[in-house]
Amino acid sequence: MRKRSLLFIFFALILSFSLAFSVGCAKKAAVKEGEEKQLSPEKKAEAEQAAKEQAVKEAEKKDAEAAAAIAGFDYIYFDFDKYNVKPEARETLKKLANYLNANPAAGVRVEGNADERGTAEYNLALGERRAQSAAKYLMGLGIAKKRISTISYGEERPVDPGHTEEAWAKNRNAHFVLTGK
Amino acid sequence: MLKKIAIGSILIFFMTPCLQDTYGRVYIDIDSPSLPKFPIAITDFYCPVDREGHSIWFPDQLGKFLKLTGYFQIIDKKAFLDTGTGGIRFADWTAIGAESLVKGAVRNEGNILSSDFHLFDVTQGKSLVFKRYTGTARDKRAMVMRFASEIMLALTGEAGVFDTRIAFAGKKGKNSEIFTINFDGTDLTRLTNYRALSILPHWSPDGRRISFTSYKRGNPDLFVIEARGGPDHLLSNESGLNLCGPWSSDGRSLLVTLSRDGNEELYVFNQLNGKKYRLTNDASIDVSPCWSPDGTKVAFVSNRSGSPQIYVMDANGYNVKRITYEGNYNTSPRWSPKGDKIVFEGMRGGNFQILTMNPEGGQLTQLTGSGRNDSPSWSPDGRYIAFVSTTGGKSRLCIMNSNGSNFRIIHSGMDKYMYPNWSPHLNF
Numbered sequence: 204m205r206k207r208s209l210l211f212i213f214f215a216l217i218l219s220f221s222l223a224f225s226v227g228c229a230k231k232a233a234v235k236e237g238e239e240k241q242l243s244p245e246k247k248a249e250a251e252q253a254a255k256e257q258a259v260k261e262a263e264k265k266d267a268e269a270a271a272a273i274a275g276f277d278y279i280y281f282d283f284d285k286y287n288v289k290p291e292a293r294e295t296l297k298k299l300a301n302y303l304n305a306n307p308a309a310g311v312r313v314e315g316n317a318d319e320r321g322t323a324e325y326n327l328a329l330g331e332r333r334a335q336s337a338a339k340y341l342m343g344l345g346i347a348k349k350r351i352s353t354i355s356y357g358e359e360r361p362v363d364p365g366h367t368e369e370a371w372a373k374n375r376n377a378h379f380v381l382t383g384k
Numbered sequence: 385m386l387k388k389i390a391i392g393s394i395l396i397f398f399m400t401p402c403l404q405d406t407y408g409r410v411y412i413d414i415d416s417p418s419l420p421k422f423p424i425a426i427t428d429f430y431c432p433v434d435r436e437g438h439s440i441w442f443p444d445q446l447g448k449f450l451k452l453t454g455y456f457q458i459i460d461k462k463a464f465l466d467t468g469t470g471g472i473r474f475a476d477w478t479a480i481g482a483e484s485l486v487k488g489a490v491r492n493e494g495n496i497l498s499s500d501f502h503l504f505d506v507t508q509g510k511s512l513v514f515k516r517y518t519g520t521a522r523d524k525r526a527m528v529m530r531f532a533s534e535i536m537l538a539l540t541g542e543a544g545v546f547d548t549r550i551a552f553a554g555k556k557g558k559n560s561e562i563f564t565i566n567f568d569g570t571d572l573t574r575l576t577n578y579r580a581l582s583i584l585p586h587w588s589p590d591g592r593r594i595s596f597t598s599y600k601r602g603n604p605d606l607f608v609i610e611a612r613g614g615p616d617h618l619l620s621n622e623s624g625l626n627l628c629g630p631w632s633s634d635g636r637s638l639l640v641t642l643s644r645d646g647n648e649e650l651y652v653f654n655q656l657n658g659k660k661y662r663l664t665n666d667a668s669i670d671v672s673p674c675w676s677p678d679g680t681k682v683a684f685v686s687n688r689s690g691s692p693q694i695y696v697m698d699a700n701g702y703n704v705k706r707i708t709y710e711g712n713y714n715t716s717p718r719w720s721p722k723g724d725k726i727v728f729e730g731m732r733g734g735n736f737q738i739l740t741m742n743p744e745g746g747q748l749t750q751l752t753g754s755g756r757n758d759s760p761s762w763s764p765d766g767r768y769i770a771f772v773s774t775t776g777g778k779s780r781l782c783i784m785n786s787n788g789s790n791f792r793i794i795h796s797g798m799d800k801y802m803y804p805n806w807s808p809h810l811n812f
Contacts, residue, residue, distance in 0.1 A: 284691065322715040322729060322736065322758055323802055324584065324627065325685060325692050328648045328671040331625055335646065354603065355625060359581055360558060366777065
């Protein structure tokens with residue numbers, strides 16, 4: 204019985220060695236073939252890469268233009284653990300509403316953010332609240348609900364990665380991003 | 385993981401009848417408040433032809449596993465008086481302070497590796513457990529792990545958590561992926577590769593699946609994935625937050641936080657029929673729900689009183705009661721497996737610390753004291769707590785015993801560790 208199982212192991216070993224060897228050979232062959240045909244796929248890849256880079260550049264340019272259009276009134280800030288729109292944020296929201304009224308094709312995504320001092324899951328809820336209270340304020344200024352979307356990133360997208368009061372104050376915000384132009 | 389489970393099933397076990405009389409006595413009373421470490425000696429294993437260094441590797445690995453439990457003091461080999469290979473001189477072991485002794489042997493025959501482990505009570509001079517494991521060299525870690533479980537069972541009455549893993553979200557830059565890792569910090573496995581924010585992993589009660597929240601499609605949606613990897617399945621993509629909470633013990637439902645109605649509310653999400661049963665109805669933030677182990681109650685976080693505090697309600701959403709009153713920021717409640725405690729994090733002295741209390745809010749005990757400590761998760765036996773500890777801007781995945789002792793780091797080096805979630809027993 205034992206002899207038989209040893210014999211089996213021996214054959215299994217031989218089989219696995221020979222398999223490994225043949226796979227190695229197959230790989231070599233494949234590489235060679237690739238080398239011979241490399242011209243056209245490489246060019247194709249190059250073209251694809253260029254197209255991709257172009258698309259990314261265009262998207263970045265579009266984003267930058269959209270950001271520039273509302274620069275100066277694309278953030279409002281909140282107190283620690285609070286989501287009420289502060290008096291000093293009202294002016295910013297009014298400017299944004301004016302822009303949206305003048306550009307009826309534009310929509311806005313409101314991104315709610317929190318500082319790192321709270322706990323991560325609670326901060327997701329807090330960020331959502333901040334985004335929604337900003338959205339509600341915009342609706343109060345006459346912007347249609349369907350032009351506004353909200354999302355919370357909690358504490359995971361800090362504007363300032365620092366750990367100071369100043370950094371935290373910047374990170375407790377609602378960030379406005381133009382969409383649908 | 386896959387390999388390990390397969391290995392477990394091909395190990396062959398021989399049990400000896402002497403096992404029976406070990407269960408009567410508990411050598412280490414885990415629940416005792418001040419627990420001295422249990423002194424145990426592990427000799428080099430007998431291994432006649434030892435090309436791989438098994439005689440040293442086996443006792444070292446066993447010592448590492450036992451140390452991780454926080455309950456053992458491994459006696460230094462240099463102190464050993466009884467170094468003979470003949471019969472055991474028990475007096476020589478009690479003389480150096482040992483209460484238990486492990487001896488063992490390893491045999492290599494072709495591809496077959498077999499190992500013997502023998503646990504003795506040296507004060508009474510008797511054998512407690514003997515095990516023989518047979519497999520291949522690849523199984524040696526599993527063999528040692530199995531015997532470490534046997535030692536825990538014989539000395540504490542419970543088998544320990546050697547067959548468990550911890551899931552967590554690991555952040556790099558703006559994004560985070562879901563990972564799992566062995567309780568001893570080995571075998572880190574990445575489950576997702578979405579280059580998006582993926583958070584809040586929760587093990588299913590059978591340990592086969594992990595549900596989580598991911599921004600991979602833009603919105604924070606709810607997904608489930610096989611714990612060993614594979615494609616994910618979308619469970620819920622309501623507008624707004626779809627935050628993943630724990631599974632019910634029957635594996636049918638998940639507690640989730642949704643903001644589809646304009647503010648965060650808690651729901652029981654039945655995965656079989658897709659229905660969502662709303663538990664809360666309050667204009668404030670309600671988040672971070674967890675069930676009591678018997679499923680009759682739900683603890684959660686709400687800011688309905690003006691600051692984040694922990695509340696308990698019946699599982700149908702009635703009889704809401706606030707249970708934390710000390711401190712102005714208490715979050716992340718997790719009910720202990722035995723039901724007698726709730727662990728959570730609270731702002732204490734300007735930083736988050738981990739505390740436990742009973743389900744009525746009494747017997748408040750602070751477990752951590754330095755740096756920032758948050759996101760606690762119980763081991764399935766309730767003896768340990770996994771959590772995230774941050775000091776000097778460095779985040780680390782850690783565990784400690786449930787009384788706050790034996791702090792140890794499981795993993796470090798990622799930008800940020802979030803939402804550790806301890807698996808049930810995986811039986812590998």
